[in-house]
Amino acid sequence: MLPERCVELCSRADLLLHCGDVCTLAVWESLEKLGPPPAGVHGNMDALDLVELLPAERVVEVGGARIGLVHDPGPVAGRAARLRARFPGCDAVIYGHTHIPEVSRDQDVWILNPGSPTERRRAPSHSMLLLEVEEGEIRPRLVEL
Secondary structure, eight states, rough: OOOOOHHHHHOOOOOOOEEEOOOOOHHHHHHHTTTOOOOEETTTOOOOOHHSSOOSSEEEEETTTTEEEOOOOOTTTTHHHHHHSTOOOOOOOEOSOOOOOEEETTTTEEEOOOOOOOOOSSSSEEEEEEEETTTTTTEEEEEEE
């Protein structure tokens, strides 16, 4: 179950971005019912029907910015450079898998991980990211839930 604050913030968004491990099609369909359209990629914990529905990676264009999405970013060593190379021309790359929030810049590219609103694992808290995007400028804000 998504925390109430997460549902509230998602309901007011223009677009939902998800970086995998939705797990079931029923959960994806519940995200679709929040209002804003979801765009996502599949993760390693997703059921086969989600793997068939969602790509492994994608690029979305929002407010004049290009944002790459992927689930597994690979090892920590060299991660930012690897993600930039994987998504050339993107202003930000958002990844999942680790459940550990990240908001950093590498050579003018945002490298972002929202953490998780439901499964914090080794992260200090449950979290999500809000992105304000206007005229190609991205302003990320990590929200602890």
